[in-house]
Amino acid sequence: xxxxxxxxxxxxxxxxxxxxxxxxxxxxxxxxxxxxxxxxxxxxxxxxxxxxxxxxxxxxxxxxxxxxxxxxxxxxxxxxxxxxxxxxxxxxxxxxxxxxxxxxxxxxxxxxxxxxxxxxxxxxxxxxxxxxxxxxxxxxxxxxxxxxxxxxxxxxxxxxxxxxxxxx
Amino acid sequence: xxxxxxxxxxxxxxxxxxxxxxxxxxxxxxxxxxxxxxxxxxxxxxxxxxxxxxxxxxxxxxxxxxxxxxxxxxxxxxxxxxxxxxxxxxxxxxxxxxxxxxxxxxxxxxxxxxxxxxxxxxxxxxxx
Numbered sequence: 001x002x003x004x005x006x007x008x009x010x011x012x013x014x015x016x017x018x019x020x021x022x023x024x025x026x027x028x029x030x031x032x033x034x035x036x037x038x039x040x041x042x043x044x045x046x047x048x049x050x051x052x053x054x055x056x057x058x059x060x061x062x063x064x065x066x067x068x069x070x071x072x073x074x075x076x077x078x079x080x081x082x083x084x085x086x087x088x089x090x091x092x093x094x095x096x097x098x099x100x101x102x103x104x105x106x107x108x109x110x111x112x113x114x115x116x117x118x119x120x121x122x123x124x125x126x127x128x129x130x131x132x133x134x135x136x137x138x139x140x141x142x143x144x145x146x147x148x149x150x151x152x153x154x155x156x157x158x159x160x161x162x163x164x165x166x167x168x
Numbered sequence: 169x170x171x172x173x174x175x176x177x178x179x180x181x182x183x184x185x186x187x188x189x190x191x192x193x194x195x196x197x198x199x200x201x202x203x204x205x206x207x208x209x210x211x212x213x214x215x216x217x218x219x220x221x222x223x224x225x226x227x228x229x230x231x232x233x234x235x236x237x238x239x240x241x242x243x244x245x246x247x248x249x250x251x252x253x254x255x256x257x258x259x260x261x262x263x264x265x266x267x268x269x270x271x272x273x274x275x276x277x278x279x280x281x282x283x284x285x286x287x288x289x290x291x292x293x294x295x296x
């Protein structure tokens with residue numbers, strides 16, 4: 001049994017204004033990434049980029065991106081990530097200033113997803129310390145509880161699709 | 169009675185950290201004047217095209233350059249030899265003029281470039 005091994009780069013897109021995250025789409029990210037790899041690694045990099053790199057998942061609300069690439073040359077793609085300074089939108093002529101923060105490199109979508117859940121929990125704990133008054137704590141608690149189960153279920157279904165892709 | 173000389177055997181495996189390349193530049197429309205800086209710039213541009221900014225940053229030296237025959241001797245670290253060689257091979261044009269780099273000799277020892285058996289010229293007496 002032989003299979004192509006992949007690496008999944010779990011990245012966080014950091015933008016100055018949160019509203020501009022809504023403008024993101026997978027194609028724009030793919031395009032930007034290709035330009036960055038081409039600049040840093042030339043034609044050779046572009047050729048490696050063409051095989052097996054795709055944007056698996058994009059959460060436009062939280063700015064989380066999964067990038068899949070071949071294991072053999074993930075370092076090349078990885079090394080081009082810090083050189084991205086803005087996203088080019090084809091539709092809108094405006095450029096979105098951003099940078100990519102690579103928070104995890106995983107072998108499967110599943111481990112990356114687990115890491116993401118753990119990471120978000122960690123971030124939440126960190127931010128809860130900043131709550132000074134009880135009112136703020138209550139507000140956060142209510143916001144957490146108001147997350148409807150329907151949304152969560154839909155997300156789980158999406159994630160399962162993701163791990164099915166991984167087995168191919 | 170003299171003691172027999174003791175033999176010591178030294179085996180060098182990749183003793184040199186450098187490789188030396190002897191190259192020449194062929195231009196489509198004959199010769200033109202090149203300065204050594206222009207020549208190195210041409211090689212760097214070839215590297216940049218194929219390997220991007222990261223590739224253009226790797227160190228190599230132009231040791232000797234002969235402007236009349238456009239032959240040069242380069243020194244590269246072993247690690248960058250393949251990159252440099254492939255970039256030289258894939259360079260196709262200089263200022264919209266077709267050109268090509270010919271790699272004449274490659275060796276880890278500079279002394280080896282002093283003679284080339286392929287360009288050996290026999291004296292008149294031997295050939296006639």
